[in-house]
Amino acid sequence: MPDMSTIDPSLIFAMFKGEPGTRKSTQALSFPKPQYWLSWDRKMNGINLPMRAWGINPKEIQYDDYDDWNKPRAKLEQLQVNCPYKTIIADSITIMAAAALRQTLKMKYGVKRASGAAAGKVIAGIAVNEIEDYNAESSALQELIALLKDIHTYHHVNIIIIAHVIQAEYKTATGETHMSRTIVTAGKRVAPIIPAHCGEVYHFNIEKGFDVSAGGQYALLTEHTGDDFARTALPLDKKIIFGNDPLYDKWILPAINKMKEPIQLITKIG
Numbered sequence: 001m002p003d004m005s006t007i008d009p010s011l012i013f014a015m016f017k018g019e020p021g022t023r024k025s026t027q028a029l030s031f032p033k034p035q036y037w038l039s040w041d042r043k044m045n046g047i048n049l050p051m052r053a054w055g056i057n058p059k060e061i062q063y064d065d066y067d068d069w070n071k072p073r074a075k076l077e078q079l080q081v082n083c084p085y086k087t088i089i090a091d092s093i094t095i096m097a098a099a100a101l102r103q104t105l106k107m108k109y110g111v112k113r114a115s116g117a118a119a120g121k122v123i124a125g126i127a128v129n130e131i132e133d134y135n136a137e138s139s140a141l142q143e144l145i146a147l148l149k150d151i152h153t154y155h156h157v158n159i160i161i162i163a164h165v166i167q168a169e170y171k172t173a174t175g176e177t178h179m180s181r182t183i184v185t186a187g188k189r190v191a192p193i194i195p196a197h198c199g200e201v202y203h204f205n206i207e208k209g210f211d212v213s214a215g216g217q218y219a220l221l222t223e224h225t226g227d228d229f230a231r232t233a234l235p236l237d238k239k240i241i242f243g244n245d246p247l248y249d250k251w252i253l254p255a256i257n258k259m260k261e262p263i264q265l266i267t268k269i270g
Contacts, residue, residue, distance in 0.1 A: 018204030
């Protein structure tokens with residue numbers, strides 16, 4: 001039976017979430033190498049500049065572009081058996097969910113149901129998803145998490161899941177309106193569950209000062225603010241303004257090393 005002394009704080013299963021352009025992918029690049037990227041966003045060129053600025057060997061950043069769920073699932077099943085990487089990045093689950101839905105459209109095209117009716121739904125000549133297709137999206141996302149968890153645990157690999165957010169309005173039981181930013185996937189039910197699987201959840205944004213004309217600085221939150229959920233099991237500041245610096249080397253690794261320090265046990269005398 002394991003106890004808390006067996007937990008390795010250096011193994012991270014994280015979600016990086018935020019609006020586009022807040023350097024989520026850039027900071028995923030700062031994590032240990034070699035890395036493998038499941039690239040549904042298909043914009044690996046976007047990390048070329050930070051890769052050069054930080055002196056990273058491009059051969060240590062491997063990736064595949066995907067437009068469905070079947071091929072990345074097969075890749076993850078291979079990595080369950082043999083994983084030579086130290087960090088795996090899923091970029092992003094927002095586009096991955098859309099790819100799963102496109103896959104259902106392709107599978108239905110030209111197919112008839114047992115009743116003889118055409119499978120799928122068409123509006124003005126355009127194939128659209130049906131309610132049942134969102135079950136496929138949910139299943140694909142849940143399977144993605146399960147496969148990544150297995151690789152993370154068995155091969156001791158860091159996992160980073162990148163997600164986009166959208167502002168949503170909620171009404172409380174008392175009728176009050178609350179605004180918050182939530183993860184974007186095509187379906188509404190599965191997205192809020194995904195962060196529950198992640199030990200580290202960082203919300204990326206732009207920190208603006210008093211002078212709005214001066215722009216802002218790239219930053220992230222590690223604690224829940226009420227509007228933007230986040231959490232950490234590491235001794236990190238509530239807010240980190242990282243700018244152009246690598247997140248892992250400057251903040252994450254020192255926090256990990258601090259967690260590895262021996263616990264000072266207090267013995268009660270008398």
